[in-house]
Amino acid sequence: MAETAADHRFDVIAIGNAIVDVMAPATDDEIARLGLAKGGMTLVDADRAAALYAAMGPAREISGGSAANTLAGLAALGASCAFIGQVADDQFGRVFAHDIRAGKIAFDTAARAGDPPTAQCLIFVTPDGQRTMNTFLGASQFLPAAALDETLIAASRVLYLEGYLWDPEEPRAAMRKAIAAARAAGTQVAFTLSDAFVISRHGDDFRALIADGMIDILFANEHELAALTGKADFHDGMAALSNVPTLVVTRGELGAHARHGTDEAHVPAQPIAKVVDTTGAGDLFAAGFLHGHVRGLSLSESLTLGAICAAEVISHYGARPEADLKALTGLA
């Protein structure tokens, strides 16, 4: 599956939201009382974010952002990575930049002066480990196309794009430009659908990108697959996306499926002692799979890497890996 060119500076370059997660435990009653959609991701404005934060228990702050989490996993597995995303010139922006660079991921997008502040995601984690996310996009939604370094995209094996970021206008334009740069350079384009709400707003864009052959690798969970294809059954949904060269569909505790050309593979979910916090499960699954992909491993091996990385991240608070992923996956 992997390309063989030896002169790629990065295995994966990603464009995504630059977010600091603010996480706290919550009860199901609190989720209901706050009017939150349990398990989902909701965009909130500054006022709603302030009200939700005031209602939240004592929290902790850990860098997040879907594509950034995926890169953190990839880098921990030994891949060379770069990130493009917009922070503000504030303390949370410095936290995000520190954490991603400390994970040995190249990150050169200049911080944006003035308001709004760096994006924050207020995450309520219920005792079942389920996370309910409320994202204030802040500076993240102002990522300008000018922030792209097309030579870096051309110097990468894979360009990884986060569906969440398709919603705000400026980053969407930046991602369209990035896709064009990738295709011109022979860089593979990987895309994660992120959330059903993104598909409800931009499904036509995604279907057009797929129809035009712009997406080489597509990540979806079964709900997103159904929303995109209109097929309730996930096998039917996968069949409807036959022109996506590499398709990866995660199904939570039911495991994950992948198809590449005529190859198909399935992997069960890894057993874990206790689901503490599901934040980042899909992001880390993508990390493991992509690492296998760029290393030329089989579909099945790549899925297994994804399942191991997802299991690690849901066993603790926060969406960035804590354990030694190289050791966990046998890549050490």
Add this chain to the structure above:
Amino acid sequence: MAETAADHRFDVIAIGNAIVDVMAPATDDEIARLGLAKGGMTLVDADRAAALYAAMGPAREISGGSAANTLAGLAALGASCAFIGQVADDQFGRVFAHDIRAGKIAFDTAARAGDPPTAQCLIFVTPDGQRTMNTFLGASQFLPAAALDETLIAASRVLYLEGYLWDPEEPRAAMRKAIAAARAAGTQVAFTLSDAFVISRHGDDFRALIADGMIDILFANEHELAALTGKADFHDGMAALSNVPTLVVTRGELGAHARHGTDEAHVPAQPIAKVVDTTGAGDLFAAGFLHGHVRGLSLSESLTLGAICAAEVISHYGARPEADLKALTGLA
């Protein structure tokens, strides 16, 4: 041990550093290479803090501060608490204020405009669970005496003071004023020595406060006790402080000793599966002990509460309790 007045608004009011902890795993080699004194607390300036942060791995941010951690434990046990401490008007300041208020602790000290930023403690946690702290005091060292509400101190059973805060000039003046207000109102004064370096700089002040009968309850670990008294043996050290009405000395895995009048008690350390991060161990020991003290429990029962709370906080990252302390201690 407890007073019986029914009109106390707060069980404990504390004055301490208002700090956000920035915590990351580190190896012993990294500790050595960075020239850090393993297990200790070192004050650093902004430049050294920036250099250490740049050298730190991906981190997480969790509110800290010694006395604030103690209050978080007390409030989790069901005590009514208030905090006085100085944050800046910045994102970390809002994080600190949120977390302490979300823990149901009254906190009304106005944020300080302009530089320096809110205090940060860069904490490197080695695989043995030991923490090595580097504190940039920032706004915290500018707590003015004017920030004290003496009516709140008079309305509290116990005034708890953090030795760390004796070092900077303005908070030291504020604490002297607070001690005077407490003594005038019949509020007990509790003091934690915090660290041997504080004693090396201010031991004469502390010895004078004790000689003058200003301290009702003194918390020390065995190293601080030795530094304060000049006695290598901790029994000799405790004997040298015979005019402290209630003395509590912690000895890490050897447990803790307390003396109140002619009563003496000892409690072993609670067994725990794995020491993850010792940050906050002393702070949470003080929380448990003080809770027993204000509830009128025996010395031995108060020590046991301290040991249970300390064991909880060293079993996870961060210096604030995560588990249900009421349930753990049987107070639920």
